[in-house]
Amino acid sequence: MTLSEIKVGLVGLGLMGRSIAVSFLLSGHPLVAIAPIRGEKEEAFDRIRDLLREYLNDNKSTQSLDLYMSALTISEDYSDLAQCSLVLECVVEKMNVKEEVYGKIADVVRKNTVIATNTSAIPIGNLQKFVADPERFIGIHWAEPAYNTRFMEIVCGDQTSIEVVEWVYQLAEQWGKEPILLKKNIRGFVTNRLMYASFREALYLAENGLADKEDIDKCFRYDFGSWMTLMGIFRRLDYEGLKDWAIIFRSILPLLDNSDQVPEIMQRMVESNAKGVQNGIGLYPYTEEEAKIWELKFNQFVKEISSLAEAYPADIVEQKLKNNQ
Amino acid sequence: MTLSEIKVGLVGLGLMGRSIAVSFLLSGHPLVAIAPIRGEKEEAFDRIRDLLREYLNDNKSTQSLDLYMSALTISEDYSDLAQCSLVLECVVEKMNVKEEVYGKIADVVRKNTVIATNTSAIPIGNLQKFVADPERFIGIHWAEPAYNTRFMEIVCGDQTSIEVVEWVYQLAEQWGKEPILLKKNIRGFVTNRLMYASFREALYLAENGLADKEDIDKCFRYDFGSWMTLMGIFRRLDYEGLKDWAIIFRSILPLLDNSDQVPEIMQRMVESNAKGVQNGIGLYPYTEEEAKIWELKFNQFVKEISSLAEAYPADIVEQKLKNNQ
Numbered sequence: 001m002t003l004s005e006i007k008v009g010l011v012g013l014g015l016m017g018r019s020i021a022v023s024f025l026l027s028g029h030p031l032v033a034i035a036p037i038r039g040e041k042e043e044a045f046d047r048i049r050d051l052l053r054e055y056l057n058d059n060k061s062t063q064s065l066d067l068y069m070s071a072l073t074i075s076e077d078y079s080d081l082a083q084c085s086l087v088l089e090c091v092v093e094k095m096n097v098k099e100e101v102y103g104k105i106a107d108v109v110r111k112n113t114v115i116a117t118n119t120s121a122i123p124i125g126n127l128q129k130f131v132a133d134p135e136r137f138i139g140i141h142w143a144e145p146a147y148n149t150r151f152m153e154i155v156c157g158d159q160t161s162i163e164v165v166e167w168v169y170q171l172a173e174q175w176g177k178e179p180i181l182l183k184k185n186i187r188g189f190v191t192n193r194l195m196y197a198s199f200r201e202a203l204y205l206a207e208n209g210l211a212d213k214e215d216i217d218k219c220f221r222y223d224f225g226s227w228m229t230l231m232g233i234f235r236r237l238d239y240e241g242l243k244d245w246a247i248i249f250r251s252i253l254p255l256l257d258n259s260d261q262v263p264e265i266m267q268r269m270v271e272s273n274a275k276g277v278q279n280g281i282g283l284y285p286y287t288e289e290e291a292k293i294w295e296l297k298f299n300q301f302v303k304e305i306s307s308l309a310e311a312y313p314a315d316i317v318e319q320k321l322k323n324n325q
Numbered sequence: 326m327t328l329s330e331i332k333v334g335l336v337g338l339g340l341m342g343r344s345i346a347v348s349f350l351l352s353g354h355p356l357v358a359i360a361p362i363r364g365e366k367e368e369a370f371d372r373i374r375d376l377l378r379e380y381l382n383d384n385k386s387t388q389s390l391d392l393y394m395s396a397l398t399i400s401e402d403y404s405d406l407a408q409c410s411l412v413l414e415c416v417v418e419k420m421n422v423k424e425e426v427y428g429k430i431a432d433v434v435r436k437n438t439v440i441a442t443n444t445s446a447i448p449i450g451n452l453q454k455f456v457a458d459p460e461r462f463i464g465i466h467w468a469e470p471a472y473n474t475r476f477m478e479i480v481c482g483d484q485t486s487i488e489v490v491e492w493v494y495q496l497a498e499q500w501g502k503e504p505i506l507l508k509k510n511i512r513g514f515v516t517n518r519l520m521y522a523s524f525r526e527a528l529y530l531a532e533n534g535l536a537d538k539e540d541i542d543k544c545f546r547y548d549f550g551s552w553m554t555l556m557g558i559f560r561r562l563d564y565e566g567l568k569d570w571a572i573i574f575r576s577i578l579p580l581l582d583n584s585d586q587v588p589e590i591m592q593r594m595v596e597s598n599a600k601g602v603q604n605g606i607g608l609y610p611y612t613e614e615e616a617k618i619w620e621l622k623f624n625q626f627v628k629e630i631s632s633l634a635e636a637y638p639a640d641i642v643e644q645k646l647k648n649n650q
Contacts, residue, residue: 015566093569121573143548144565151547178547180540188577190536191544196577197526198519202558211515215505217557219516222476222503223468225634229550230626232542233527234608238601239619240469241340244418246595248446249587252513252521258583262574266562270571276563283559294564297637301555304633309550312626 003028003174004071009087009109011036011101013044013074016118016144017090022051023147025068027175032073032080036091036101041074048072055147058303078104086171088140090118098122099130106132114164116140123187128157135161138168139182141189145299148306152177153189204257207265213283229305230312328353328499329396334412334434336361336426338369338399341443341469342415347376348472350393352500357398357405361416361426366399373397380472383628403429411496413465415443423447424455431457439489441465448512453482460486463493464507466514470624473631477502478514529582532590538608554630555637 008024010017011034024031025048035041053065073080081087087105091097098117105115114136117127124139131137139155152172156165165181172179182190202220205211227236237245269283276282277291286294333349335342336359349356350373360366378390398405406412412430416422423442430440439461442452449464456462464480477497481490490506497504507515527545530536552561562570594608601607602616611619 093572121569121576143551149547149551151544151551153544178543180536180543182536182540186530186535188580190530190541191548192573192577193526193530193580194523194541194544195549196574197581198523199558199562200578200581201518201522205511205515205518206559210511211505211507213559215507216515216519217559218503218505219476219478219519220557221554222474222634223516224520224549225554226468226474226476226627226630227623228553229546229630230623232545233524234531234538234542235619237524238607238609238611239623241600241603242591242594242607244446245591246587247418248517249521249591251446252517253525253587254585255513255518256522256525256583256585258581260579260581262571262578266567266570266574269567275566278566282563282567284563286563294560298552298555298564301633301637302551305551305554308626308629308633309547312622 003171004030006030006086006171007032007084009081009084009105010034010090011078011081011087011105012090012092012118013037013040014090014092016142016146018044018047018051019144019146020088020090020118020142021048021072022055022145023142023175025052025071026055026147028071030071032075032084034078034081035074035076038076041076045072045074051145051147054299079108081105082108082110084109084113086114086116086168088116088118093119093121095122095126098127102127102130112136114138114168116168118142120189120192124155124157124160128159134159136164138164139189140168140172141191143191145302148302150176150178150306150309151191152179153182153191154179155182155186155189200259200263201257203263203265204259207263229309328496329355331355331411331496332357332409334406334409334430335359335415336403336406336412336430337415337417337443338362338365339415339417341467341471343369343372343376344469344471345413345415345443345467346373346397347380347470348467348500350377350396351380351472353396355396357400357409359403359406360399360401363401366401370397370399376470376472379624404433406430407433407435409434409438411439411441411493413441413443418444418446420447420451423452427452427455437461439463439493441493443467445514445517449480449482449485453484459484461489463489464514465493465497466516468516470627473627475501475503475631475634476516477504478507478516479504480507480511480514525584525588526582528588528590529584532588554634 007030009032010021013033013035021033035044049069052068056065089101091101111133115131116138118141120141128134128137137157138160141153143149143151154168169179169181202216205216206213272281274281277286277294280286332355334357335346338358338360346358360369374394377393381390414426416426436458440456441463443466445466453459453462462482463485466478468474468476479493494504494506527541530541531538597606599606602611602619605611
C-alpha cells in the first residue's frame with residue numbers, strides 16, 4: 001500500500017499540529033484535520049499552505065502546491081475521520097481533554113483504526129485506558145518542525161499490539177524519520193528524560209548564581225553542539241577514548257542537582273504568565289521584532305542542521321564501507 | 326600588543342595538546358611546546374604540521390605552512406619556556422603529575438607569567454595551591470578540536486587575580502572563541518555538569534534496559550541536535566513558549582536517576598581496558614577501519630558545524646537589528 005492510499009487523521013491544529021499536517025501531506029497521505037477550537041480552521045488552512053509553499057520553494061520542488069493542498073480537508077466534524085487508518089491526537093496536555101477527544105474519535109472510526117497521541121508528558125498507559133479497543137493505541141512523538149526533523153519516538157502502552165507497533169514503525173521510516181521504538185512503557189519517554197536531566201542542572205546553576213543563563217547557553221551551543229548531531233552520547237564517550245572518565249564521573253556526579261521539584265525560576269515564569277517568544281516574557285526578554293527574528297532564524301537553522309544530519313546518517317560506518325566496495 | 330608579540334608555552338602534547346598548539350599557531354603566537362613524554366617530540370611535530378596543513382587547505386588559505394611552523398619550538402627542556410607570558414598545562418588528569426609540572430614551569434618562567442590548566446575534572450582551587458604566586462593561575466578549558474571549536478571555559482580559582490582573568494578573557498576573544506567566564510570557583514565546570522547530568526541519565530536508561538544505546542544516541546542526534554547549536558537551553562524553553570513545561574517538569578524530574586556512583590556500564594568498560602575508538606573496545610565495537618572512519622567523519626563534521634555556528638552567533642538579534650538599520 002502506498003502512502004497515498006492510507007488516509008490519516010489529525011486532531012488539534014496548534015503550532016505542532018500544523019507542522020505535523022505538513023509532514024503528512026508531504027509524505028503523500030490524504031489528510032483529514034479536525035480543528036477542535038472554534039475559529040481555528042481558516043487560520044490553520046492558511047498557515048499549512050504557507051509552510052508547504054515555503055518547504056517546496058526551499059527544496060526547489062516542481063510539485064504543485066495545489067495538488068498537496070487538495071489532499072487536505074480541515075473540518076470541525078469528527079465524523080469526517082470515519083475512513084482514516086490512523087488518527088493522531090495533538091491537543092493540549094490535559095488528561096480530561098484527551099479523554100474526550102479519544103471518545104469522539106472512537107465513535108466514528110473503524111475498530112481497527114490506529115489511534116495515536118503526540119503527548120510528550122503523559123504515560124501512554126494512562127491514556128490507553130480511555131480508548132475503546134486499546135491494543136490499537138500508541139504514542140507517536142514528533143519534534144518541531146515535524147516536516148523537517150528526523151526525530152520520532154514510537155511509544156507503546158502495555159496493551160499496544162505488536163502489529164500496530166510494526167505498522168507505525170514502517171510508516172515512520174517512510175516519513176523519512178529515524179524512529180526510536182520504546183517497547184516498555186517507560187515513563188517520561190527517552191528524549192525528555194535526557195533533556196530534563198540537563199535542563200534541571202542548567203536551571204540549578206542559574207538559580208544559584210553559579211553561572212549566567214547566557215554562559216550556560218553558550219556551553220550547550222559550542223560544546224555539546226560541536227558533536228551532538230553527529231554522535232550522540234555513547235559514541236562520543238567512545239570517541240574521546242573513555243579517557244579520564246572515571247575521574248570525571250566521580251568528581252561530577254556528587255555535585256549534580258537531584259531535586260524533583262519544579263525549579264524556582266520556572267515557577268516564577270508561570271506566575272508572570274511567561275510564554276517566551278510568544279508574548280515577549282521569558283527567561284530572556286523579547287520585543288515583537290526579536291521574537292520574529294528567532295522564529296525566522298530557527299526555521300533557517302533547522303533546515304541546515306537537517307541536511308547536515310542527513311549527510312551523517314546513524315549507520316555512517318556501513319554507508320562508508322559500502323561506498324568503498 | 327599583537328598576538329605575535331605574546332609568546333605562549335604548552336606542556337603536554339597528547340591529542341588535545343596538539344590541537345591546542347594548532348590553535349595558538351593559527352592565532353599568530355610564537356609557541357614553545359614541551360613534550361614531557363620521551364619520544365613524543367617528533368610525532369607531535371609531524372601531527373601538528375598535518376593538522377595545520379589540513380586547516381589551511383580547508384580554508385583555502387594562502388598563508389604559508391612553513392611560516393606558521395617556524396613559530397613552533399618543540400622541546401623536552403622546560404627552560405625554553407622562560408620568555409613565555411602564558412604557559413598552558415595539558416597533561417594527564419592526575420594531581421601529582423600536574424603538581425610536578427607546575428613546579429618545573431614556575432622554576433623557569435617570570436613571576437608574572439600566567440600559568441593555566443586545561444583540566445576538565447579537577448577544581449582550579451585544588452591545583453592553584455601547587456603554584457608559586459597562585460594569583461596568576463587560571464583554568465582555560467578547551468573543546469576538541471581546539472582550532473575549530475568556539476567553546477572555551479575560563480575558570481578562576483579563589484586566588485586568581487582579576488587582571489589575569491581579564492587578560493585571558495581578551496586573549497580568548499582574539500583566538501575566536503565565545504568564552505564563558507566562571508567567576509566563582511564552581512566545582513566541576515559548567516559544561517561538564519550539564520553534560521554529565523544527561524550522561525548519567527543515558528547510562529541509567531541503557532543499564533536498566535529501558536532503551537538501547539543506539540536509540541538514546543538517536544534522541545540526542547535528532548532531537549537535541551535539531552536546536553542545540555542554535556539556541557542552548559534557556560532560549561529553547563522560551564522558543565517553545567514555556568508551554569506545558571510545569572506538567573513536564575513535574576512528571577519527569579521524579580523519574581530521573583540521582584546516583585552519584587560511577588555507572589556500572591562504565592565500570593565494566595574500565596575493567597576491560599576499553600579505550601573506545603583508540604583500541605576498538607568501547608560502548609560500541611570498532612574495527613580499525615571503522616575507528617578511522619569516525620575520526621575522519623568527526624573532523625569533517627566539526628568544520629561544518631563550526632561554520633554553521635558562526636552563521637548564527639550568540640548575539641543573533643543584535644546582528645540582525647544592525648543589518649536592518
